[in-house]
Amino acid sequence: MKRTNILWVLSIALLITLITSGIVYAVSPDQQARIFADECFSTGIAESALVDCGYTSEEEATRAHLGEPIKNYMISYDKLDMGKSLKENSQEMPFYVLPIIVDGEVVTDFIILLENGKWEFVSVGGNMSKLAYEMAKDNKINISQVNMLRFGGQSYLFADKNGNEVAYSPYISSPELGINKQKTYSSEKIKKQLEIRQKQIQEKMKTRDTGIMGGENYGAYGPIDFHQSKSVLSRLLGYLDYSIVNQRPAN
Secondary structure, three states, rough: OHHHHHHHHHHHHHHHHHHHHHHHHHHHHHHHHEEEHHHOOOOOOHHHHHHHOOOHHHHHHHOOEEEEEEEEEEEOOOOOOOOOOOOHHOOOEEEEEEEEOOEEEEEEEEEEEEEEEEEEEEOOOOOOOHHHHHHHHHHOOOOHHHEEEOOOEEEEEEEOOOOOEEEEEOOEHHHHOOOOOOOOOEHHHHHHHHHHHHHHHHHHHHHHHOOOOOOOOOOOOOOOOOOOOOOHHHHHHHHHHHHHEEEEEEO
């Protein structure tokens, strides 16, 4: 085959790969989450909560916009393996927290989820996205590298920092482990905190009447299902329309 023919074939193959990758990205849960969140936010659904809960003034609420979705992961309390990283232990959830940003500052969370194939608005409120941004800033990493983690009814943050996994306990200190809340440590250290929580849950489960509903939340989350009811074509057209009519503010 002539050199020009080879180059032509390779060029076509590359073009097809790029187009396919673009379509996969456009219809993915991550991108569809962003589209749904922006559409939902544009209805003004968050404005009253921002003002009523004291996150912003009425005037500030008019300048609010969303940042990028932060991924959420979970580890079942009975599945923690101390020999694996947090990322290896975890499963991604169809649950996204987006920061609400005013004048460059994160003020609170905008939460959505994918349930039974459909995107749903959950709530406005909380400070996990703000803490995620602080973790990124303190460690000089991009916010896209920070993930949220749910374990045993508690919340954590973890990230890749120069090839090393680091983690952060937003709300719980463990003096016996030398862990202060809202400080970054190696994930090995934070896993020890999770291991203590695991043992606490296991002890409680021994005496818990399984026939009784309710009680403490041990992180028994629902099925991990990223199925989207909308067809690929419908999602792709929605993405194209979104890309044309929307201009995102810088984070």
